[in-house]
Amino acid sequence: MLMKYLCTAFFCVFPIVNHAAGKEFTEHDMAHYRERIKSMFYHAYNSYLENAYPYDELRPLTCDGQDTWGSFSLTLIDALDTLLILGNKTEFQRVASVLQENINFDSDVNASVFETNIRVVGGLLSAHVLSKKAGMELEAGWPCSGPLLRMAEEAARKLLPAFQTPTGMPYGTVNLLRGVNPTETPVTCTAGVGTFILEFSTLSRLTGDPVFEKVARKALRELWKTCSDIGLVGNHIDVFSSKWVAQDAGIGAGVDSYFEYLVKGAILLQDEELHSMFLEYDKAIRNYTKYDDWYFWVQMHKGTVSMPVFQSLEAFWPGLQSLIGDLDSAMKTFLNYYTVWKQFGGLPEFYSIPQGYTVDKREGYPLRPELIESAMYLYRATADPTLLQLGRDVVESIEKISRVDCGFATVKDVRDHKLDNRMESFFLAETLKYLYLLFDPDNFLHNDGSHFDTVSGPHGDCVLGAGGYVFNTEAHPLDPAALHCCSQARTERWEIEEILSGEREPPKSQTSSTGEPHEQTERIILQDRKKRKTPVLSCPSQPFSSKLSILGQVFSTENT
Numbered sequence: 001m002l003m004k005y006l007c008t009a010f011f012c013v014f015p016i017v018n019h020a021a022g023k024e025f026t027e028h029d030m031a032h033y034r035e036r037i038k039s040m041f042y043h044a045y046n047s048y049l050e051n052a053y054p055y056d057e058l059r060p061l062t063c064d065g066q067d068t069w070g071s072f073s074l075t076l077i078d079a080l081d082t083l084l085i086l087g088n089k090t091e092f093q094r095v096a097s098v099l100q101e102n103i104n105f106d107s108d109v110n111a112s113v114f115e116t117n118i119r120v121v122g123g124l125l126s127a128h129v130l131s132k133k134a135g136m137e138l139e140a141g142w143p144c145s146g147p148l149l150r151m152a153e154e155a156a157r158k159l160l161p162a163f164q165t166p167t168g169m170p171y172g173t174v175n176l177l178r179g180v181n182p183t184e185t186p187v188t189c190t191a192g193v194g195t196f197i198l199e200f201s202t203l204s205r206l207t208g209d210p211v212f213e214k215v216a217r218k219a220l221r222e223l224w225k226t227c228s229d230i231g232l233v234g235n236h237i238d239v240f241s242s243k244w245v246a247q248d249a250g251i252g253a254g255v256d257s258y259f260e261y262l263v264k265g266a267i268l269l270q271d272e273e274l275h276s277m278f279l280e281y282d283k284a285i286r287n288y289t290k291y292d293d294w295y296f297w298v299q300m301h302k303g304t305v306s307m308p309v310f311q312s313l314e315a316f317w318p319g320l321q322s323l324i325g326d327l328d329s330a331m332k333t334f335l336n337y338y339t340v341w342k343q344f345g346g347l348p349e350f351y352s353i354p355q356g357y358t359v360d361k362r363e364g365y366p367l368r369p370e371l372i373e374s375a376m377y378l379y380r381a382t383a384d385p386t387l388l389q390l391g392r393d394v395v396e397s398i399e400k401i402s403r404v405d406c407g408f409a410t411v412k413d414v415r416d417h418k419l420d421n422r423m424e425s426f427f428l429a430e431t432l433k434y435l436y437l438l439f440d441p442d443n444f445l446h447n448d449g450s451h452f453d454t455v456s457g458p459h460g461d462c463v464l465g466a467g468g469y470v471f472n473t474e475a476h477p478l479d480p481a482a483l484h485c486c487s488q489a490r491t492e493r494w495e496i497e498e499i500l501s502g503e504r505e506p507p508k509s510q511t512s513s514t515g516e517p518h519e520q521t522e523r524i525i526l527q528d529r530k531k532r533k534t535p536v537l538s539c540p541s542q543p544f545s546s547k548l549s550i551l552g553q554v555f556s557t558e559n560t
């Protein structure tokens with residue numbers, strides 16, 4: 001009944017978007033928007049350098065800086081690869097050496113394991129892999145060694161103590177100097193467990209130390225085991241008991257990048273296990289949470305709707321769908337989300353779908369990238385001019401609403417366009433990068449394989465930079481060819497070691513080999529891959545716990 005009412009409401013509230021309306025984009029318009037986006041970037045970036053560096057973030061209304069995620073000069077790390085994407089090699093080189101001289105991870109800071117991974121480790125890894133493109137001097141052994149790679153590794157090592165739990169699923173916070181605080185809560189959000197495989201497997205394959213990929217994979221497999229018998233996962237989990245503390249299932253805050261990393265991990269690592277996990281979730285998500293190309297929040301065991309809300313963070317979903325080839329569904333959902341942008345000139349953090357309006361206390365738009373990210377992927381796939389139209393609307397809105405003398409300010413409330421004294425580092429890392437890439441079809445990151453570099457790696461010559469870049473959830477691109485270049489021999493050795501140490505079942509028939517040792521290696525790996533396909537298709541259900549989360553906050557049932 002409720003659904004019937006909602007469905008009628010949609011058609012009244014949202015006009016059909018006119019597909020033809022974006023046809024006017026010429027080469028000249030594209031170039032015009034590239035220049036506009038560049039000048040937005042430099043306004044934000046120079047304001048940060050002049051007023052806030054070495055703090056993490058700029059405060060654009062007071063023209064000063066503040067530390068937000070851990071005293072890493074975070075905005076500089078996050079913006080580094082965007083400089084290169086906008087064509088600024090000299091500034092990339094300057095910043096890369098400034099970071100090497102000034103960043104110290106040996107500090108008494110309580111850092112978010114998730115944020116440090118995606119912004120700091122991801123940013124440094126991406127900059128490392130792009131440093132040839134940026135004209136940096138390279139040390140012998142690059143891309144399998146280098147100063148930025150060593151910094152990324154150092155930062156990631158500080159996060160490893162978080163994974164020392166009975167399940168291997170990580171705590172949410174670590175102290176960079178002391179490890180996990182004794183009073184740390186064992187409750188972590190789903191994305192905080194499942195958003196490591198891109199950075200950690202890149203680190204392992206580039207450096208040769210398997211520990212990172214191993215902990216990330218263990219966390220993913222433990223999380224997979226906890227899905228409900230209708231195939232959904234909740235929002236917060238106790239990493240000691242594997243019990244779900246917040247049982248809302250959806251695709252937004254607290255979960256989002258877990259699904260993203262299953263798809264992108266499958267692509268980066270050519271990994272069937274991750275791919276089939278995602279496809280199983282996708283079936284359940286479509287079956288239980290999707291209504292008229294919107295996605296709701298539902299109870300993870302029963303599938304009943306708990307929040308008919310669209311969250312700004314969910315706008316990455318159409319982009320993810322385009323990566324698995326689901327363009328039709330992606331475009332329909334994108335157009336729903338675009339109507340919300342048009343209604344407010346930004347996306348409120350939460351939007352009530354039945355009411356067609358913002359949700360109390362979640363009216364802000366912190367200049368998030370997700371809708372633009374989806375537009376970029378979809379434009380690559382469809383060339384539909386509606387997607388450029390969204391890009392144009394974003395440039396015009398942000399310039400009009402949030403540009404101030406010292407940068408760009410978070411929108412506190414999309415209804416009256418009041419501002420907050422914050423400019424998040426993702427504005428430079430993601431929002432402006434995806435916007436630029438939307439309007440720059442010839443960018444090197446869109447390379448279709450027709451250009452590439454050749455370098456001599458430790459196992460022979462390597463092709464690099466041939467395209468197929470995979471963006472981490474902070475929009476830091478990773479080159480799959482670099483992983484391959486450094487790891488050909490290594491990954492084979494690890495798989496054998498896993499089998500020998502009993503962490504992985506050996507293949508059934510171990511016939512005596514008459515061939516070369518190398519041939520035998522290949523045979524074991526092939527047999528093992530075949531075996532892996534089946535067990536991922538079933539997931540045991542979890543006991544019920546009496547807590548629920550509303551609008552991202554966790555309550556126990558006594559209080560409600």
Ligand SMILES: *[C@@H]1O[C@H](CO)[C@@H](O)[C@H](O)[C@H]1NC(C)=O
Pocket residue numbers: 042045046087088089090091
């Ligand atoms: C690169 O960035 C620096 C710092 O903002 C700026 O001074 C310089 O003009 C930029 N160069 C290019 C080619 O855009």
Ligand SMILES: *[C@@H]1O[C@H](CO)[C@@H](O)[C@H](O)[C@H]1NC(C)=O
Pocket residue numbers: 108109110175181183
């Ligand atoms: C880190 O968190 C612990 C536990 O909450 C607290 O005792 C400590 O003072 C915090 N350290 C810093 C530098 O904030």
Ligand SMILES: *[C@@H]1O[C@H](CO)[C@@H](O)[C@H](O)[C@H]1NC(C)=O
Pocket residue numbers: 231283284287
């Ligand atoms: C879809 O949901 C129905 C119950 O609403 C269930 O019977 C069916 O098995 C589900 N299908 C899938 C593929 O999850």
